[in-house]
Amino acid sequence: MKYKFATRANSLKGSEIRELLKLTEMPDIISFAGGLPAPELFPTDKISDLTKEIIDKEGGVALQYSATEGFVVLREIIANERMKLAKVNTTKDNVLITAGSQQAIDFCARLFLNDGDYVICENPSYLGALNVFNTFNAKYLPVEMDDNGMVVESLEAIIKAHPEAKLVYTIPDFQNPTGRTMSVERRKKLVELANKYQLVIMEDNPYGELIFDGERFPSIKSFDTEERVIYMGSFSKTFCPGYRVGWACAADEIIQKMIMLKQVADLQCSTIAQREVAYYMLENPLDEHIADIVKVYKKRRDVMLESIKQYFPSNVKYTFPLGGLFTWVEVDAKLNAADILVDALKQKVAFVPGGAFYPLGDKKNFLRLNYSNMPEDRIVEGIKRLGEVLNSYA
């Protein structure tokens, strides 16, 4: 050992899957692997004019260091518009701008997890969050899911068996990777349990505004009576991920510590990027842009699910996402999706094998499929090829 790394560095290692997924970026691959929004829908024209407008108006200030907590206009828009859509009453003082919601996840972990602490989460859960928790040598208490999200009814028994657990991580809307949504009843119940057992809930909500069918459910934070919920949002899926602008919304005591953590981590988010996102929303209603995106994604979802029905073996199960970017496919329990990926790549189709989303790594027979980033004809063709691969195992 040449370098004496900290013990947390042990969790930072490459993986076979990571290497395979690099192949998915080749142009001739039909990729359902990423979690990418459709770049052809970005409002590029408006954005490129915006930069000049901002610099004309603000000069060097738009490129200078700025406040750690973020651009005040952007924080106000988030508090008054985006959080309102999540049915949360808050103010800019409880909003911190972060580098995507990913950074908010990392900050929560740094703020609450001692080495080896437990994290309660959905089973399966977002890989990028698990990777954060792993750097704190977290232990997991995964809660099973059904079509209404985390089975909160089974949570109390888990907490009683592990009273030292203090953090719940959940993606209630159009979950990554499953596309499932937590019911309103369960949201309320989760807050009740948090109050009863003094838990903090990390509500990771980057997809909630991308709703295809019906009404959006009130966020978990909207039921938060004791300031125990940290809401994490992002413009990566509703606007452009390339800015790296997201936010955390939490109680004073928590947000103040997160601001100090932000200063430690990287001082602040990009001054100009924050202005571009804010100015865009001042001049163009984001909700209209989201309506345009949703129309396209909904169609792509429909095409993917219809194609799955048509081309996949009939014993395959899959979720019906009411919004967001993903569907979750379950194949025969004796199959390993990582092996399927190897065969699929030969047919120039890619997806993410589900094993890595299980914190305990105990299930392998799932595929995460993204439909937002491919045009309809490529979705049909890709699912057809993937169906051939799956049929070859039958």
Added chain:
Amino acid sequence: MKYKFATRANSLKGSEIRELLKLTEMPDIISFAGGLPAPELFPTDKISDLTKEIIDKEGGVALQYSATEGFVVLREIIANERMKLAKVNTTKDNVLITAGSQQAIDFCARLFLNDGDYVICENPSYLGALNVFNTFNAKYLPVEMDDNGMVVESLEAIIKAHPEAKLVYTIPDFQNPTGRTMSVERRKKLVELANKYQLVIMEDNPYGELIFDGERFPSIKSFDTEERVIYMGSFSKTFCPGYRVGWACAADEIIQKMIMLKQVADLQCSTIAQREVAYYMLENPLDEHIADIVKVYKKRRDVMLESIKQYFPSNVKYTFPLGGLFTWVEVDAKLNAADILVDALKQKVAFVPGGAFYPLGDKKNFLRLNYSNMPEDRIVEGIKRLGEVLNSYA
């Protein structure tokens, strides 16, 4: 205690100084407090045209998710141009784009520090780095400085007394807060000690390219024979801080782990910001821009030092920075610079009291003065007022 924070959160607390420094942002204050570059020197015209050019050329790709390690063109420029100026031979594969060098500092700490580990650093050192180390409950082995930087001659005895120490943090060029530069002899000696005692050296070098007098010294990394030096650079002082674009350059094994940490922390730096910095340098030699900045800053340094000589009490000592942004003022040992700040703010002048830069908090009679962010007439007026405050204690 409502929230069960992790123990590291104890280090995240507000301070009196932090509250005072908020006052320094009021427009009628002559502030020598920040570490801000001069925004009137930012090439705003070229930048505002650049954005449109990039989006016209690359479309949505410029606003999409992109590679965690950073924009390949930018990494090549850093390897082939900026690192060459530091006399380091490297390639893009050993460069990771980070959110300023601040994030690189944080990543090094996350990679190497277990709870309570020792950090060897200059006494005094950069406050923002100490705040990072404090979140790991670091213990400090501060090394005294003289006009040639860290007194490396005294380091071996310190290491022998604490053989478990494994990390050295240093700012060799125009150090923050002192403005001092480490001699070439000491750079070589430091690498020798790192090799002998298996230390890793964090070379934080955001100011090295801002040299006023003479030739820049080769970086510590240029003498690195066993890949023990992590070089951290930034465009915040040489271009615009508002982009939040910096880098780390290190051995394969280290940089690979840092890339995985980047993915955990925030996935990647802003796609468009990285392109703007890169495209600017492709079309406009950065060295020419730096030459323009240096001319202005050198003049401001001269004006500040002349004014200090004229207006400060004669027993006050101060450093003569050969580049960078700061001079470091030592007043009578029985004075506390935090008290002086309270009086100075009444006269509408601000600076950072030196106490916080001492990891063990044992010295209070120092003032950090920044000269890059104020025009010459304000520097003269501010130093004059500060001189009156200092004379009032005589």
